Amino acid sequence: MEIKIALPSKGRISDPAVKLLSRAGIGLKDTVNRKLFSDTYDDQISVMFTRAADIPEFVADGAADLGMTGLDLIKEKGAQVKIMEDLKFGKSKLVLAAPEESDIKKLTDIKQDSIVATEFPNLTRKYLESKKKSVKIVQLSGSTEIAPFIGVSDLIADLTSTGTTLKMNHLQMVDTILESSVQLIANTVSYVEKKEKIEEIRTGIKGVLDADGKKLVMMNVDEEVLDDVKLAMPGMTGPTVSQVLSDNGVVAVHAVVNEHEVFHVVNRLKKIGARDILVVPIERII
Structure with missing residues (x-):
């Protein structure tokens, strides 16, 4: 197979x-x-x-x-x-955009029979029809941003990730068709x-x-402060605790923590008395 x-x-x-x-x-x-x-x-x-x-x-x-x-x-x-x-x-968005000097600032400003240039004619048509907008679609295979400035269209439908390209080409977003x-x-x-x-x-x-954005935090702690550790160190289903056989009264604790929380979690654990703290990358979570 x-x-x-x-x-x-x-x-x-x-x-x-x-x-x-x-x-x-x-x-x-x-x-x-x-x-x-x-x-x-x-x-x-x-x-x-x-x-x-x-x-x-x-x-x-x-x-x-x-x-x-x-x-x-x-x-x-x-x-x-x-x-x-x-x-x-x-990640990107398929958006409607018009020249900055255009009167089209929002969806309701789009007049009937306006012309939209795009590489995504089907998505654009379906979206505008759902908004009761009757427009003419001009399909292009590239360089969509230039269309309104050479008289090909009134606005465009194009992909953008950050909006930087739109701004560089003096275009402003009018509406979002699809998040992709x-x-x-x-x-x-x-x-x-x-x-x-x-x-x-x-x-x-x-x-x-x-596993993306997560770390495995492991440490040794005295058993008497275990409840405080549990409060300071939430995991996906709570931290895992195991006995350290070579040291009475000490337990090993580990839990999966969001990467952006690791800095604060580790400092809270140190104040409680945790030691031998390890922060380990995670390849996969099954």
């Missing part, structure tokens, strides 16, 4: 997708010479590299069993796939026929995602 995973061949989400697979234990055998098809360290799993925009259709058609691509592309293509996990990277991030998707037939292996892959990936 072979599982073929489609990954973006280039662009800002390509390297994070490859790294996520590697962290999940499904690393590529050859990470230097990227080919159309690559083997992994699991004999049942291979990777195909293609354009991110083509991945929804390739997965829907069964050319690949799994894929990683943006929610915006999945929705734009209307691909009939199973969305399995939000992979939490490649990279998703793990599956072919619906493959998911039924190869469910066990696909769920193994999903578990590996989800374990990495769940």
Whole structure:
């Protein structure tokens, strides 16, 4: 039983997708010479590299069993796939934007029969129709930002991560059509026929995602202050306590802590009397 995973061949989400697979234990055998098809360290799993925009259709058609691509592309293509996990990277927004000097400041300012230039005609049309706006859509394949300034459109619908590119091009956001991030998707037939292996892959990936931003904090404490430690050190299901056999009255405590809380938690623990404190990275949480 072979599982073929489609990954973006280039662009800002390509390297994070490859790294996520590697962290999940499904690393590529050859990470230097990227080919159309690559083997992994699991004999049942291979990777195909293609354009991110083509991945929804390739997965829907069964050319690949799994894929990683943006929610915006999945929705734009209307691909009939199973969305399995939000992979939490490649975050962006599909927004409506107009020139800064334009009278269009908000959705209600968009006049009937306005012209919108975009690489996402289907998403844009459906959204504006849902808002009772009848507009003309002009589909472009790039350089969308320039369209209002050369008379092609009144406004645009384009992806933005931080809004910086919009500001650089003297555009202002009017409304948000869709918030997007990279998703793990599956072919619906493959998911039924190869469910066990696909769920193994999903578990590996989800374990990495769940571990992001968390640390394992371990220490020794006197048993008499254990209640204070428990209050200072909440874990996912409470801290784990075990006896230290070589030292009477001392217990070992460890718990998973959010990374941004580690500084304050460690200092609280030291004041209580904890010692031999270790802060350890977590690769996966299953």
